[in-house]
Amino acid sequence: MISLSSLSVSDYIAPSQNCVIPVQKEEVVKVSLNDCLACSGCVTSAESVLISEQGIDELDALLKENFSKSLETKQIFVASIEPQVATSFAALYNLPLTQAYFFISGFLHKTLGFDYVLDSAVAQCLSVQALISEVESRLDPILSSPNPPDQTSLSKLPLLSGTCPGFVCYLEKVHPTLIPHLLHAPSVQHMQGVLVKYFFAPILSTVQNIPPTIPLQKRIYHVAFSPCYDRKIESLRWAKTAPIIGTEFPVVDSVLTLKELLTLFERHHIVLSDPQTFQNPPFPLSPCDHAFGLSCILTPESVFPSYPAPSGGYAESVERHLVERVTAGTVNAMNQGQFEQSIQKRWASKVTKSQTNNALEFSYENPSLPMPVTTAAVFGFRHLQTMIQKLKAAQRQSSSALQSYMFVDLEACPSACLGGGGLPSAVVNEKAVVENLQSVQQSYSPIFADKQTPLVSIPTDIAASLPFGEETSVLDALQHVCFFFFVSNWMSTVSSSVPSCLFVISS
Amino acid sequence: MELQLTKLCTLEGSTGRVWFLCWSPDGTHIATCGEDRLVHFWTDKKDGKWSEVWKEEKHTGSVRRVDWSPNGDKVASCSFDKGTILYNVHIETDPYGFTVSEEVDLLSGHEAEVKGCAFNKDGKLIATCSRDRLAMVWDIDQGIECLGILQGHQQDIKGLTWHPSYESILCTYSYDNRILFWLDPRVLLNGQPQFDEMGCYEQDWKVVEALEGHTSTVWDARFEPKRQKKEDDDGTKPIYGDSFQPRLVSASSDSSIIVWTRPDDAHPYAVGQTIPFPPSEPVYSADWQSTASDSMIIAAVSGDNAIRLFREDPTTHKFSKVVELLNAHNDEINCVRFSPTDPTIFATASDDGTAVLWKITSQ
Numbered sequence: 001m002i003s004l005s006s007l008s009v010s011d012y013i014a015p016s017q018n019c020v021i022p023v024q025k026e027e028v029v030k031v032s033l034n035d036c037l038a039c040s041g042c043v044t045s046a047e048s049v050l051i052s053e054q055g056i057d058e059l060d061a062l063l064k065e066n067f068s069k070s071l072e073t074k075q076i077f078v079a080s081i082e083p084q085v086a087t088s089f090a091a092l093y094n095l096p097l098t099q100a101y102f103f104i105s106g107f108l109h110k111t112l113g114f115d116y117v118l119d120s121a122v123a124q125c126l127s128v129q130a131l132i133s134e135v136e137s138r139l140d141p142i143l144s145s146p147n148p149p150d151q152t153s154l155s156k157l158p159l160l161s162g163t164c165p166g167f168v169c170y171l172e173k174v175h176p177t178l179i180p181h182l183l184h185a186p187s188v189q190h191m192q193g194v195l196v197k198y199f200f201a202p203i204l205s206t207v208q209n210i211p212p213t214i215p216l217q218k219r220i221y222h223v224a225f226s227p228c229y230d231r232k233i234e235s236l237r238w239a240k241t242a243p244i245i246g247t248e249f250p251v252v253d254s255v256l257t258l259k260e261l262l263t264l265f266e267r268h269h270i271v272l273s274d275p276q277t278f279q280n281p282p283f284p285l286s287p288c289d290h291a292f293g294l295s296c297i298l299t300p301e302s303v304f305p306s307y308p309a310p311s312g313g314y315a316e317s318v319e320r321h322l323v324e325r326v327t328a329g330t331v332n333a334m335n336q337g338q339f340e341q342s343i344q345k346r347w348a349s350k351v352t353k354s355q356t357n358n359a360l361e362f363s364y365e366n367p368s369l370p371m372p373v374t375t376a377a378v379f380g381f382r383h384l385q386t387m388i389q390k391l392k393a394a395q396r397q398s399s400s401a402l403q404s405y406m407f408v409d410l411e412a413c414p415s416a417c418l419g420g421g422g423l424p425s426a427v428v429n430e431k432a433v434v435e436n437l438q439s440v441q442q443s444y445s446p447i448f449a450d451k452q453t454p455l456v457s458i459p460t461d462i463a464a465s466l467p468f469g470e471e472t473s474v475l476d477a478l479q480h481v482c483f484f485f486f487v488s489n490w491m492s493t494v495s496s497s498v499p500s501c502l503f504v505i506s507s
Numbered sequence: 508m509e510l511q512l513t514k515l516c517t518l519e520g521s522t523g524r525v526w527f528l529c530w531s532p533d534g535t536h537i538a539t540c541g542e543d544r545l546v547h548f549w550t551d552k553k554d555g556k557w558s559e560v561w562k563e564e565k566h567t568g569s570v571r572r573v574d575w576s577p578n579g580d581k582v583a584s585c586s587f588d589k590g591t592i593l594y595n596v597h598i599e600t601d602p603y604g605f606t607v608s609e610e611v612d613l614l615s616g617h618e619a620e621v622k623g624c625a626f627n628k629d630g631k632l633i634a635t636c637s638r639d640r641l642a643m644v645w646d647i648d649q650g651i652e653c654l655g656i657l658q659g660h661q662q663d664i665k666g667l668t669w670h671p672s673y674e675s676i677l678c679t680y681s682y683d684n685r686i687l688f689w690l691d692p693r694v695l696l697n698g699q700p701q702f703d704e705m706g707c708y709e710q711d712w713k714v715v716e717a718l719e720g721h722t723s724t725v726w727d728a729r730f731e732p733k734r735q736k737k738e739d740d741d742g743t744k745p746i747y748g749d750s751f752q753p754r755l756v757s758a759s760s761d762s763s764i765i766v767w768t769r770p771d772d773a774h775p776y777a778v779g780q781t782i783p784f785p786p787s788e789p790v791y792s793a794d795w796q797s798t799a800s801d802s803m804i805i806a807a808v809s810g811d812n813a814i815r816l817f818r819e820d821p822t823t824h825k826f827s828k829v830v831e832l833l834n835a836h837n838d839e840i841n842c843v844r845f846s847p848t849d850p851t852i853f854a855t856a857s858d859d860g861t862a863v864l865w866k867i868t869s870q
Contacts, residue, residue: 174589174616353652382653390651392615393612393651
């Protein structure tokens with residue numbers, strides 16, 4: 001694979017400049033997703049490449065092929081709906097969040113023939129928790145010291161979320177000196193992929209007594225419905241650089257965006273613009289599948305366990321957790337209301353001169369602390385550019401106002417994943433839909449917030465052989481049932497300084 | 508009245524192609540940049556000679572363009588190393604005194620070679636553009652903030668320039684043969700910062716005009732300067748609505764320059780005149796200046812090493828060739844720019860490793 005060094009490229013280069021790859025041969029070269037990941041040229045590949053490799057045609061073909069397979073070799077189709085997809089769907093058609101889930105789930109089950117439809121709720125909680133514990137562990141020297149941090153500790157600040165594939169790819173390719181700031185905690189999509197392939201699959205195989213001719217991980221075809229095209233790249237990176245020894249399969253086999261999901265509805269002649277479609281659905285509605293506790297949208301009254309924030313509430317969750325930690329010894333116990341009030345939410349003036357909800361900071365100030373506990377949520381490529389300029393200036397001049405932030409949730413799209421490129425443009429452009437979006441989000445509830453691990457339930461016969469009961473924390477279950485390698489690997493990468501286990505630069 | 512070109516002075520000292528040049532607003536200095544990865548600063552020694560007074564070596568790749576801020580205190584250079592550097596410069600009252608302060612800022616957002624950079628009128632904004640098909644606008648007043656990422660060109664963006672009277676309009680030109688005009692979304696709220704109440708989207712810079720007429724890469728585009736005489740610049744209207752509708756001249760690989768005109772607010776820019784060059788000679792740069800007789804002169808340079816001047820007919824407003832200097836340089840000429848203070852002087856930069864100052868004289 002040739003890729004041109006920027007210094008050798010003349011300004012008068014003649015071939016197409018869409019991509020550096022076609023210059024190596026005269027005939028048309030097909031560019032694959034793997035090429036895009038390996039090349040140091042453009043950051044994200046053309047949408048056409050993404051769509052041709054992980055698209056609805058491919059899914060259609062697989063579903064059709066599966067229909068004619070024998071029982072032993074039939075693939076099991078599992079869909080995971082990411083919260084921003086259901087939220088946007090609800091906003092587009094003015095539905096309550098649970099109804100959106102029920103409608104999509106019904107369609108995937110009954111019309112397309114998916115075996116399981118999950119809502120990513122537990123993965124959402126675990127992704128936030130993984131990020132919190134990594135922040136805590138990396139900031140431990142600062143958090144446990146009674147003195148203000150020295151320049152060496154400050155130079156590691158702020159820690160940046162590594163859950164947005166657009167941002168991470170961009171940083172790796174264009175600003176690799178900033179990689180040490182990146183956190184390794186997996187995104188919701190990756191966490192869900194791991195849960196499906198390493199938790200759900202083994203239990204399912206025991207419960208259904210499936211003969212182990214083909215490992216169930218390989219028989220499960222896992223489709224993630226996502227707000228973002230770059231998640232397709234993310235799923236592929238996992239496959240290429242799986243952190244678990246011996247893994248030969250991706251944890252997410254295909255990523256489809258909401259736009260592609262809407263095309264699927266269209267192909268099956270379901271007219272979503274007609275309100276009748278929702279009053280008399282052409283297929284029975286269906287809750288998400290319980291899947292031993294991985295989903296939570298099981299009844300019309302269910303709530304989604306997250307902060308009502310567009311990216312999953314990473315900044316809010318980290319802020320609360322860090323404040324609880326630093327105030328534990330020094331401040332008298334506050335009640336919940338006082339605690340809420342003690343955290344200030346304001347526009348992040350260190351990032352932008354204009355007031356915007358796409359750059360917010362959360363701060364707890366107390367004179368007895370060596371430094372205020374401040375985190376920020378910064379969304380959109382424009383603010384991301386400003387952040388990067390300031391971080392690079394800090395590397396040259398060894399200090400920066402941004403070092404007052406302990407953690408920044410940095411996402412490439414304005415409105416984070418609720419502004420994702422895989423969502424219909426109305427979600428970001430039409431005022432009525434945007435208003436709906438706000439109210440749908442308000443139906444989230446941070447029931448597990450940052451302290452409580454969601455529980456999963458293990459079937460009685462399996463639970464009997466394990467050192468815990470039928471209701472157990474998902475982490476315990478994963479660790480004991482089937483997941484030991486992953487958890488230990490994940491925990492150890494958390495404290496190391498190498499680039500993320502999810503996003504390893506291919507050399 | 509016959510016009511003639513006289514070579515005033517050759518700026519020698521670069522190794523490799525000289526890509527571009529810019530003048531200090533007071534006309535006393537020139538910055539050049541090129542393949543030697545350097546930015547050279549030259550000063551007018553008032554004895555007919557110019558000499559090099561400063562050299563900047565901070566880039567690690569070919570330096571494609573330089574621009575001098577309108578108030579004179581900053582210079583920007585952009586490079587194939589993907590970065591743009593801002594220098595604080597100080598011109599001493601002593602004619603030979605010149606310093607670049609060590610406080611420099613580096614803008615490094617582009618994914619590929621940066622091809623152009625341009626300060627706006629008050630020097631508080633700088634725009635950059637790149638082979639990554641993006642233009643970026645930066646607020647550099649009291650800290651750096653990215654104000655916009657302009658996505659719309661299908662290919663490499665070769666350069667950009669700000670509209671002289673509508674200060675919220677940025678003009679970019681590209682390998683995709685088009686010239687695009689972009690509107691700063693902040694003017695939609697009377698220039699006040701936009702508070703996105705809904706918190707769910709921010710306005711992007713939008714394309715308000717697309718000039719399609721060239722059939723190959725557009726290498727340069729320049730608005731006509733305001734004429735000295737009949738101008739009524741009240742400077743109060745930030746968006747379309749100003750009475751001054753400057754023409755635009757663009758230079759292209761299709762062996763032509765186009766003079767674009769915009770008759771009034773209600774009509775977009777359209778091709779006013781296409782001036783053909785010898786076939787297969789790309790035109791790399793063009794600039795214009797008003798003359799004492801209040802008609803415009805366009806200077807254009809091209810791949811055939813020639814400089815050509817075109818003069819406007821005061822009644823038909825059409826341009827016709829008045830000077831053709833073949834072999835003005837020993838290699839392709841990349842850039843031409845008039846002096847901001849003396850309308851009879853301009854400078855050119857060439858692949859032959861030199862920049863040259865020229866004087867227009869009439870016989």
